[in-house]
Amino acid sequence: MPDIRRSIILRRRPTGEPRREDFQIVEEPVPEPGPGEVLTRTIWLSIDPYMRGRMSDRKSYAEPVAIGGVMTGETVGEVLASNDPGFSPGDVVVGSRGWQTHSISRAGALARIERPGAPLGAYLGVLGMPGTTAYSGMKDIGQPKAGETVVVSAASGGVGSVAGQLAKRAGARVVGIAGGADKCVWVQETLGFDDCVDHRVGNLDLALADACPNGIDVYFENVGGAVQEAVFARLNPFARVVMCGMIAQYNEAEFPPGPNLGFVVAKRVRIEGMIVSDKPERFAEWRALAAPWVADGSLRHRETIVDGLDAAPEALRQVLRGGNFGKMLVRVGREPAGA
Amino acid sequence: MPDIRRSIILRRRPTGEPRREDFQIVEEPVPEPGPGEVLTRTIWLSIDPYMRGRMSDRKSYAEPVAIGGVMTGETVGEVLASNDPGFSPGDVVVGSRGWQTHSISRAGALARIERPGAPLGAYLGVLGMPGTTAYSGMKDIGQPKAGETVVVSAASGGVGSVAGQLAKRAGARVVGIAGGADKCVWVQETLGFDDCVDHRVGNLDLALADACPNGIDVYFENVGGAVQEAVFARLNPFARVVMCGMIAQYNEAEFPPGPNLGFVVAKRVRIEGMIVSDKPERFAEWRALAAPWVADGSLRHRETIVDGLDAAPEALRQVLRGGNFGKMLVRVGREPAGA
Numbered sequence: 001m002p003d004i005r006r007s008i009i010l011r012r013r014p015t016g017e018p019r020r021e022d023f024q025i026v027e028e029p030v031p032e033p034g035p036g037e038v039l040t041r042t043i044w045l046s047i048d049p050y051m052r053g054r055m056s057d058r059k060s061y062a063e064p065v066a067i068g069g070v071m072t073g074e075t076v077g078e079v080l081a082s083n084d085p086g087f088s089p090g091d092v093v094v095g096s097r098g099w100q101t102h103s104i105s106r107a108g109a110l111a112r113i114e115r116p117g118a119p120l121g122a123y124l125g126v127l128g129m130p131g132t133t134a135y136s137g138m139k140d141i142g143q144p145k146a147g148e149t150v151v152v153s154a155a156s157g158g159v160g161s162v163a164g165q166l167a168k169r170a171g172a173r174v175v176g177i178a179g180g181a182d183k184c185v186w187v188q189e190t191l192g193f194d195d196c197v198d199h200r201v202g203n204l205d206l207a208l209a210d211a212c213p214n215g216i217d218v219y220f221e222n223v224g225g226a227v228q229e230a231v232f233a234r235l236n237p238f239a240r241v242v243m244c245g246m247i248a249q250y251n252e253a254e255f256p257p258g259p260n261l262g263f264v265v266a267k268r269v270r271i272e273g274m275i276v277s278d279k280p281e282r283f284a285e286w287r288a289l290a291a292p293w294v295a296d297g298s299l300r301h302r303e304t305i306v307d308g309l310d311a312a313p314e315a316l317r318q319v320l321r322g323g324n325f326g327k328m329l330v331r332v333g334r335e336p337a338g339a
Numbered sequence: 340m341p342d343i344r345r346s347i348i349l350r351r352r353p354t355g356e357p358r359r360e361d362f363q364i365v366e367e368p369v370p371e372p373g374p375g376e377v378l379t380r381t382i383w384l385s386i387d388p389y390m391r392g393r394m395s396d397r398k399s400y401a402e403p404v405a406i407g408g409v410m411t412g413e414t415v416g417e418v419l420a421s422n423d424p425g426f427s428p429g430d431v432v433v434g435s436r437g438w439q440t441h442s443i444s445r446a447g448a449l450a451r452i453e454r455p456g457a458p459l460g461a462y463l464g465v466l467g468m469p470g471t472t473a474y475s476g477m478k479d480i481g482q483p484k485a486g487e488t489v490v491v492s493a494a495s496g497g498v499g500s501v502a503g504q505l506a507k508r509a510g511a512r513v514v515g516i517a518g519g520a521d522k523c524v525w526v527q528e529t530l531g532f533d534d535c536v537d538h539r540v541g542n543l544d545l546a547l548a549d550a551c552p553n554g555i556d557v558y559f560e561n562v563g564g565a566v567q568e569a570v571f572a573r574l575n576p577f578a579r580v581v582m583c584g585m586i587a588q589y590n591e592a593e594f595p596p597g598p599n600l601g602f603v604v605a606k607r608v609r610i611e612g613m614i615v616s617d618k619p620e621r622f623a624e625w626r627a628l629a630a631p632w633v634a635d636g637s638l639r640h641r642e643t644i645v646d647g648l649d650a651a652p653e654a655l656r657q658v659l660r661g662g663n664f665g666k667m668l669v670r671v672g673r674e675p676a677g678a
Contacts, residue, residue, distance in 0.1 A: 059605075061605050061606070224600070243600060243603045257599060258597050258598050258600045259596070259597050259600070260595060261567070261582060261585065262585050264582045264612040265585060266398075270610070271611070272608070272609040272610070273605070273608050273609075274607055275604070278607060
């Protein structure tokens with residue numbers, strides 16, 4: 001066990017795309033857990049688009065990271081020391097911690113991962129926050145039905161890949177939107193979407209019209225911008241739009257105007273925003289539902305893995321550019337034997 | 340009984356505000372009802388904002404009126420002749436007919452008004468389509484709760500006046516938005532809203548902030564444009580927006596851009612469109628619920644009445660400009676004795 005903890009803190013609020021200089025690495029002795037606390041070493045750190053929002057002081061659903069504060073994020077870690085009877089050294093746990101090699105947590109903020117089970121990284125992706133986001137959005141808002149057409153943007157990402165597979169399970173025609181031919185091939189051939197439109201080439205409106213001859217009944221929105229505009233133009237009466245994210249504008253200081261909402265009346269569209277943490281019960285529900293699907297290979301997932309805590313800032317930049325392919329994970333420490 | 344029927348037909352599709360020359364009056368002999376049909380003479384014709392949409396060939400939820408076709412609209416009329424056992428001469432009925440002095444209807448499209456009852460015009464306003472629209476929008480989407488803040492635009496209109504009174508009954512703080520001091524006084528003093536903002540004077544953002552110190556939980560949208568922008572900026576987390584209409588742009592050929600939808604995610608807002616005819620069962624439900632409130636005076640309403648079928652085009656222009664005060668009605672024929 002090293003006796004130094006490395007953490008990445010927010011040095012200053014970025015303008016536009018986050019830069020290396022917006023972050024700072026700090027080192028200090030590994031702390032001791034206090035009463036009721038648990039010390040973990042980080043194995044996996046999840047990198048997700050929402051983290052860009054936490055770097056701004058723009059008003060949002062969660063408090064921003066303070067200047068000088070540790071960047072927040074979901075992690076899988078191994079317990080090194082515990083002052084809580086619920087955890088013992090060697091336990092592998094998942095929780096919302098930060099960009100650091102070692103963390104102190106209240107015991108109640110951690111969940112033990114039973115082993116053997118799914119690969120540990122899956123608890124940050126397909127079985128974790130992104131998977132639960134897709135599940136909650138489809139269950140509570142999208143509600144796809146057999147025969148309907150469902151469009152999912154950022155279709156190869158951690159959320160989109162699960163959202164589309166859930167819609168397929170519901171019997172819908174599922175069309176992905178992704179950036180790049182390799183992603184589109186994977187979305188269609190591996191995830192089993194009926195079609196996938198590459199928004200980086202050709203005419204998006206025409207491609208979408210082609211892929212959705214019967215219009216669009218459900219849109220799972222992760223992107224915003226031109227993709228949103230193209231999809232909205234093809235929504236059917238009584239369409240549902242799951243507003244999960246608009247990554248296209250996360251680096252923007254000023255937001256561009258959006259759609260005129262006349263169509264919402266004329267087509268009786270429902271546009272609804274969601275944040276996964278509003279319904280915490282969905283996490284356990286989803287894990288119970290999806291773990292067998294991950295185990296039997298019927299729910300597919302994919303990760304982009306980068307090595308070492310220091311790679312986290314560049315990993316976030318990549319995610320915001322769509323440069324990842326599947327769920328972005330940082331390998332911060334080795335997996336325990338047998339994981 | 341005159342033997343001539345006068346009808347107002349759509350002569351051409353208007354550009355911008357409808358003009359006199361977009362309409363044409365035609366005269367012809369009063370027709371005879373066929374098998375299963377009923378002949379009525381029109382007493383009251385309702386003038387409503389949606390009619391502007393029917394004059395355009397822009398894609399919408401309903402077919403446009405054909406060039407040369409009679410303008411559609413809700414009416415109260417008296418049965419003159421019936422080839423259906425359900426109706427007899429002298430019956431007073433409500434139905435969706437048109438801008439004409441006499442109409443032929445299938446019996447199934449008419450509902451008899453039991454008399455004595457509410458004033459006949461009420462069946463086109465507070466108890467009719469506008470009232471039912473307010474009821475359905477609040478019941479199915481807005482769902483105001485005690486202590487919440489509800490904002491209603493076009494607050495003195497046929498829909499808005501009922502929407503706000505329903506929110507008051509639910510125990511909410513209700514703030515109207517209307518155009519003109521006289522309307523605002525009526526909305527507060529007669530309808531009992533907690534506050535009313537005149538969007539024609541001063542700074543709308545500041546006035547709204549003043550009237551809604553705790554933000555906005557439900558917005559009943561009838562207007563669009565600058566009013567929508569000001570209200571959206573003050574929506575609370577988990578706010579519901581009933582998208583009923585956007586009258587500010589009904590005369591526009593090109594729609595302006597709308598709001599950037601980032602706030603929908605961050606605040607988990609639900610924005611949902613509605614058309615009253617999607618849930619026809621709400622009409623009878625509402626009439627049963629609200630008729631006693633109209634009778635005991637606890638549900639207030641107000642009409643602007645113009646005389647004679649020929650006044651209908653100008654009445655629609657007025658409605659689109661916000662020149663009416665309360666529900667706009669055209670008195671096409673005399674009320675039967677005792678009505």
